[in-house]
Amino acid sequence: MIKLSHVTKRYPNGHEALHDVSFDIKPGEMVFVAGHSGAGKSTLFKLITRIEKPTSGQILVDQQNLVRLPERKIPALRRDIGVIFQDHKLLMDRSVFDNVALPLIVIGMPHDEIQKRVRAALGKVGLAGKEKQLPITLSGGEQQRVGIARAVINRPNILLADEPTGNLDDALSDEIIDIFADFNQVGVTVVIATHDSRQIERLGSRTLHLAHGQLINEPVSNPTETMLENQ
Numbered sequence: 437m438i439k440l441s442h443v444t445k446r447y448p449n450g451h452e453a454l455h456d457v458s459f460d461i462k463p464g465e466m467v468f469v470a471g472h473s474g475a476g477k478s479t480l481f482k483l484i485t486r487i488e489k490p491t492s493g494q495i496l497v498d499q500q501n502l503v504r505l506p507e508r509k510i511p512a513l514r515r516d517i518g519v520i521f522q523d524h525k526l527l528m529d530r531s532v533f534d535n536v537a538l539p540l541i542v543i544g545m546p547h548d549e550i551q552k553r554v555r556a557a558l559g560k561v562g563l564a565g566k567e568k569q570l571p572i573t574l575s576g577g578e579q580q581r582v583g584i585a586r587a588v589i590n591r592p593n594i595l596l597a598d599e600p601t602g603n604l605d606d607a608l609s610d611e612i613i614d615i616f617a618d619f620n621q622v623g624v625t626v627v628i629a630t631h632d633s634r635q636i637e638r639l640g641s642r643t644l645h646l647a648h649g650q651l652i653n654e655p656v657s658n659p660t661e662t663m664l665e666n667q
Contacts, residue, residue: 437463437594437625438484443493445479445649453479454649457493461627463593466620468636469629471646477629480646481596484627485517486510498593515543518587522599524579526571532558533567536585557585561615577608584615588624595619597628601635609635 438461445454454476461467469477482488483495486502495502500513526535533554540550558564561581571579580600587595597616601609613628613635620626630636636643645652 437461437465437498438627439494439496440483441494441496443483443490443495445476445483445488446491452649454483454490454646457646457649457651459644459651461625463625464620464623466617466626466639466641467628468639468641468643469627469646470631470633470636470643471629472631474648475646476649477646478598479649481519481598481627481629484596485514485519515539515590516592517594517596518590518592520580520583520587520595520597520600522602524571524583526579526582528570528572530570531567532563532569532571532574532582535571535582536567536589539586539589553589554585557589560588560618561585562611576603577611580604580608580612581615584612588619592624594625595627597626599629599631601630601632606634610638613639 439459441458443454443457444452446452457476457480469480471477479488483490483502484497486505489503497513498516500509502513505513527538536554536557537550540553545553554567555564558567561584563578563581563585566574566578571582574582584600595616600616601612604612609632616626616628617639628635
């Protein structure tokens with residue numbers, strides 16, 4: 437599902453955000469990416485969504501080589517990846533419904549189908565009946581749930597969550613992580629970047645540890661570079 441082989445990301449100012457990172461994430465797996473602030477977690481997500489390209493190495497997502505992916509295919513790639521941000525990135529002057537519906541409006545989905553999907557997504561994150569409210573009237577945990585509903589509205593195969601519980605207390609953090617676990621139970625591949633060791637220990641999922649852009653304590657099983665080069 438997601439495969440990195442010897443990936444390095446170096447910015448023009450010389451800062452190396454990732455260095456020689458290799459790992460596999462299988463379809464339907466739930467994985468934490470742990471590390472200090474600046475360890476490279478956010479850069480990793482930018483590479484997986486093709487917001488940025490690696491300086492060197494190869495990245496496969498759902499058997500697509502992102503280094504060689506044509507620009508015209510990037511929107512389709514991103515529609516299959518739901519992304520949840522720590523700061524929600526909600527439109528505060530639009531209703532909850534409008535925020536969640538936005539990805540479907542962009543692709544021109546019929547209004548009746550949008551209505552059906554938005555209500556279903558809000559129901560899954562425990563916000564049924566709140567579609568007319570403005571995000572500013574919601575709690576931090578509820579705003580994060582709106583972000584999750586928006587991320588899953590396209591029914592993606594992959595969910596990436598970047599520090600989704602960073603501003604929440606323990607009880608709300610548990611609720612948010614449990615929502616991700618529920619999606620994982622129905623086959624969605626979930627990758628959560630976090631520095632919250634309590635959540636990692638609570639779920640016991642596999643954890644990739646990043647430190648100063650390098651992957652530590654993660655065994656790599658002979659990356660198949662020939663396959664990557666031929667993609």
